[in-house]
Amino acid sequence: MYPKTFRSTLLLGAGLTALLTAPASAQDETTSETLTPATTPRLEQASNDIIVTARRRSESAQDIPLAVSVIDAKQLDETGAFNVGRLQQLAPTLQFYSSNPRNTAVNIRGLGVPFGLTSDGFEQGVGIYVDDVYYSRVASATFDFLDVAQIEVLRGPQGTLYGKNTTAGAINITTNQPSFDFEGKAEISLGNFAFRQARLAISGPLTERVAARVAFSGTSRAGTIRNVTTGEDIQSLDNLGLRAQVLWEAADNLKITLVGDYNKQDANCCGSVFVHTGTTQRPLNRQFAALAAAQNYAPPSTNPFDRLSDLDSQLNAGNVIAGASLRAVWDIGPGTFTSVTAWRYWDWKPENDRDFTGLSIVALSQNPSQQDQYTQEFRYAYSGTAIDFVIGAFAFDQRIDTQGTEAQGRAASRWNIAPNNPLSLDPSVLDGLTARNTQFLESTSLALFGQLSWKVTDAFTIQPGARVNYDKKKGFYQRRVFTGAGVELLGTETDARSRAQLAVFQPQVSAPEDTDWNVTYDLTLSYALAPDVLAYGAYARSFKTIGINQNGLPTDANGQPIAAAGTIRPETVDHFEIGLKSQFWDRRATLNVAAFRTDIRDYQATVINGEFGVLRGFLANAEKVRSQGVEVDFSVRPSERFTAYVSGAYTDAQYVRFVDAPCPPELSGGTTAAPGQTPSAPGTPGGISPANCDISGQRLPGVSEWAFSFGAEGNLPATFLGKPGRVYLGYDGSYRSDFSSNPSPSAFTNVNGYHLSNFRLGFRADDGLNLFAWVRNAFDANYFEQLFVGPGSTGLIAGLPGDPRTWGATASITF
Template sequence: MTTRLSGQTRRRAALLGVLLSTTAGVALADEVAVTPPEQVASAASDSTSVGQVFVTARRREESAQSVPIALSVTSAETLTQTGVNNIVSLTQLVPTLQVLSPNARNTALTIRGLGASYGLANDGLEQGVGIYVDQVYVSRPGAATLDFVDIQQVEVLRGPQGTLFGKNTTAGALNITTRDATNTFEADAEATVGSLNFRQVKATAAGPIVADKVAARLSVVGTWRDGDLYNPISKLHQNARDSVGVRGQLKFTPTDKLTIKLAGDYSAQHPECCTQVYVTVGTTLKPAAQQYAALAAGRNYKVASTNPYDRLSDVDDDIQADQFAGGGSVIVDYDFGDVTLTSVTAHRNWDWEPRNDRDYTALDVTRRSANPSHQKQDSQEFRLSSNGAKKVDWTVGLYWFDQNVTTHGVTEYGNDASYWLLPGTNSPDSLLAGYTVFNDSSIDTTSYAAFGQLTWKVNDRLSLTPGLRYTKEKKDGVYAQRVAGGSNTTDTTLINRRLGIARAQNFAAETSDGSLSGQIAAVYAVNENFNVYGTYSRGFKSGGINMTALPLNSAGQPSLAAAVIRPEKVSTIDLGVKTQWFDRLLTANLAVFATDVDNFQANVVDSGPGALRGYLANVEKVEVRGVELDTTTRSIGGFKFYGNLAYTDGKYASFRNGPCPLERIGTSTAACDLSGKALPGLSKWAGSLGSEYRRKTSLGRLSGEAYAGVDASFRSAYFADSSDSIYTRIKAYEIVNLRAGFQLDKGWEAFVSVRNALDSEYIQNITVVSGNSGLVVGTPGDARAVAFTLRASY
């Protein structure tokens, strides 16, 4: 098969290739040697560890180069230097990770284009990218928008991780590790100020409480920034940032064999957020009088600006995106000598308190729109692992997870709703003015799993790693929707029009399924610095329940057949090489993969009788193919470099009942066949590269190290909507960040950073506004921003 690239794409790929081959340095210092604290002493005396990255991708500490998994590792130092404060901005360093986040609840994470269904969040659906923080699964994707707190490193594991990270990780996992409490006193403080009144403070203190027995660690972070959109109606700056977070840990080591870690965290966000601005107007198949231009003119409405980079919004309702997340865990490790028993007990909760203006205009179409959501989860994991066996390393375990998500939503329509949502019908404004829809839902999920994985060292060169996990999961959901308000009328035609917008319904549903997932992997060491691997993995994501209004059957009742969606099954073949060259100065890893997904879970449109609704259903088949290249270096004459390039081709192999793109919507909505169309949220080409130069120097009496660095990333165009509408295609863009600083020998550091230094104009996400008038809104990416950071470490 021959793939033809556009001229612009060829130029980007060529540019990246030149930079990778000729730049004398791309990689950040800690990107290459990220070592857990407990290994520092031994690693320093072991020459075999030089240039190695240590990870826990297989629930044990080992060199990333020996693991038969395509993965990316980012250290705390790299996160700080590049200004990456959360998972959303991590995408600039990890090309295969994509995050679309118009707000916290509707955050969607994908790896290699898989992992989430684009559209409004549905509580009955699990994510396919698992987020794990200190071995604890974090169910809600909104956690991706919270600030990092005292991070040790972040591992992005690509492809199904169904054996050891088994909670629905069909697309991959983010394995996040925070710093441990220590028996040596240490403290860090950091303050940043910058554009748009940006302010961020971070502080950490750690040390012994009882010598060699009890240690503690406490970290706090706070971030504030004015909004980058201005609303001339409310005279407010919107899409601001306002968040605080705290994390604490107590570490008990009563004996050499027993370690107990008690950890807790809490984060809160109170931003003036999140709204979107005018991006474009799409032409539909509706009569001209029912499209945006005519409708806006009929109410003398003129948008604040048709240029999204003017950053002007004109919503006329309050907006709010408050979220609160917290939890605690107890991790116990007991070393029996040949084996270690690990217990991970955790509780977490997440509360979402929003307000939205869903028509995104100054018109009174949607007066109120809010879906507050409250989640709580409990989990227990037991693992038994071998300790340094010569021939076979193994891990077996049991896992239990229980979750409840409750939502109490409200949508109220205004004086312009009848005109805007029922165009051409001459319906009176009073028909929908004050018409209010209340929706209440609750879903319980209980999951049990047993798993095991081993690594058999067949000989000095060949290792085989089979693994299996059996998961049994049950969901029970209840949904109720009622309506009130609007004008009193006995006109059947008007009543039916109003019911076409929303009508009362309620249903209960349950689903239960069990599945076997796992992998078989082989690694062959050509020599100590050249490993070849192959992995076949099967992932499983449990069935879901639509926690939203269902399409109606011919009797006007909810179609219960649409309440439950089938499990998603993923098969992936990964082939790769992991290499190090020139005495491990250069690390270069290449991976080729092919993924097939059966019953991909997505937002679709039903074409049956009654009022049509967007809801969740199964896509028959999805296919993704790709190649990934990751390179880093250690210091070469003071220079370091990294470069990552990914080519990913994903498509709906069979999607006959898909949502229609905006340009194909007429007076009646029908399902469209999207088979062969590109998978949304996926750039065919994505890459990141950067360089840093460090040099010992003095400033007067101050001695230390001066440095300067550049980080760049790019993504080719992609669709930001599951329908692949031409009006929701986000254009290719590039971002360049600069930084320079001075680090004193005595623990002080100061640096200046410039994010989006070239002031590139790009759109982060796009939404087709309800009513299908043709209006398309979006969120412009951050403009150029300058920041100054001062750090102190003791």
């Protein structure tokens, strides 16, 4: 295998070669708009009309009674939003959190995925679709965007058309399709932190009936955090993507497209930095300061924005995402029949440092996984004078296998065993203690769905929809425990040394399984108050299906797994929304407003266990959760010389009732309160901790009350390099107010609000050439993407700083 630096240089060279060798005649005769085929949704510049496929058919975004944010290829390219994680700067109601590709959450309006460590046993609440293909895990969609034409962020439940996995919304990604005219685009970017990105897309005919499109993307960047232990920079990028499509026009009314893609990530990732400590209810001699002093340990810096880490375990975020699909579109009279057959594969090879320090406490933590997913969807869309409808069927089958290894290091005894126990002074007690975990998940889902639009009058439309879902889930989990000498512990040992080891890792076997039926339905009423003014109101009853505890079960007082915790109840979602969509000033200005309320019963939450080695998290039901708020989207284009936009969201998302939630770190680590015993005040060393906490009325994690995206671009006619075109200056900004970074809100893990500013200055030639310089996080704002509670209730808080100021330049040519 080539070294990473050589491979990155090779990718950059490929993009540069394509840029320099693009046919001059093609450059002279085409414009930037020719990249997008007529069959691909795109922005019609003359009318500000955006075509979307949010309802599984092509429509104007302003004509559909649905809150949707649309981000086109130009905005993605020029703002550097080349993956899902960067979309949240452009869509304020989208939240993205990732400590590594697997532990990634994408939420909309504060809902979607429980905050914390990912479990395969539950569904995500924000569905991700690429050209109609469903990506069942957020982690399997963490690739760089490749030859994307448009991204639609659908806000609110989309269960009728998109399935049980969309209780909070959906992200609908459309790529550029093969064309029968030769066309393409080549792009290269260079920046600080050794940033290099090369992208290439070429499309054209193979025969009179067959066309093909090939796209390539390569991204590399040095890390933004310095690991003083290894001398390496971590949080790097090293991504490779390939996508090939072949379109066969088998008949005038039948198109068949075969698609294959391969994406590989090989980053030196993922790490953290020391942020601060807080006082928990553990005895003082078992809190971070005392434990660190006992081993002469100090973090490399107490200022997290020095971006210094000292993690001593190997880090890796190896990720391979691949798949193939076959899509057939058959026009039958007034309607269109579509079949989408797809296979997706995901291979995850992680290595982590779960103690967040330079001490060898957790020496090894890795849970490699392999996923195979098969989907089949049939649907028929009919368009008539008074009635439109979509009906269809969907089938899903998935298998995930995971092989976990967790091992303790030489510092573990001092850290995990109470200081008054002589075993705490013997490193060999826990050094090499290893848990080997084997697990699998088999998941099957079937559905029938339909949605009807009845145009009662030219102005008034009634749109009902329904979906019937069947789900079956079957899991297996086994944990075997071995001492450093290789002796297996069965959990029945009674000697002091074995009991100290079993307090860290307990053997366990569980095999949860369950089935579930549910019905999703919605009703939307819309009324055209005037030309280009649409009012709508919607109600949706949606579900997130059963979950199973795939990573092991909590135990009772005798250390036995609680079998009843093997499965969790489905979520029941009631959603209400009203909205107004309008265009005015000869459609130069667009103003959309939506107000919503979503109530969820039996919310599927993650319960975190703060101890080393033992079960780190499992799923449970919170009684009720609510998210409500208001969203405003405004854009204006008074002339071809200037555009501006602002999007804002107020989101009030909270636990309405969750009386047995995990406690925040300031209430953890002490002696568990007996019945009738009053817990100590938060942060009382050696105090009494509640067995669980009532967090009813508190905010959901990861949700900012206020979030905004805003920007503008102006241009003037100019000639550069002998080419006529426009010089332009653009700005994009985003703001988020503070949010909680722990499932149970804690003063220790509150992330302060922050504002980011991005600028670009460039020249767009009329023949498709685009040259621009850019700077992102221009004012070098210090902010955290996420904070982490260190294990062991020691009060350690680690964090992941957001990217510092980055700058660079991009050259692209559309031909």
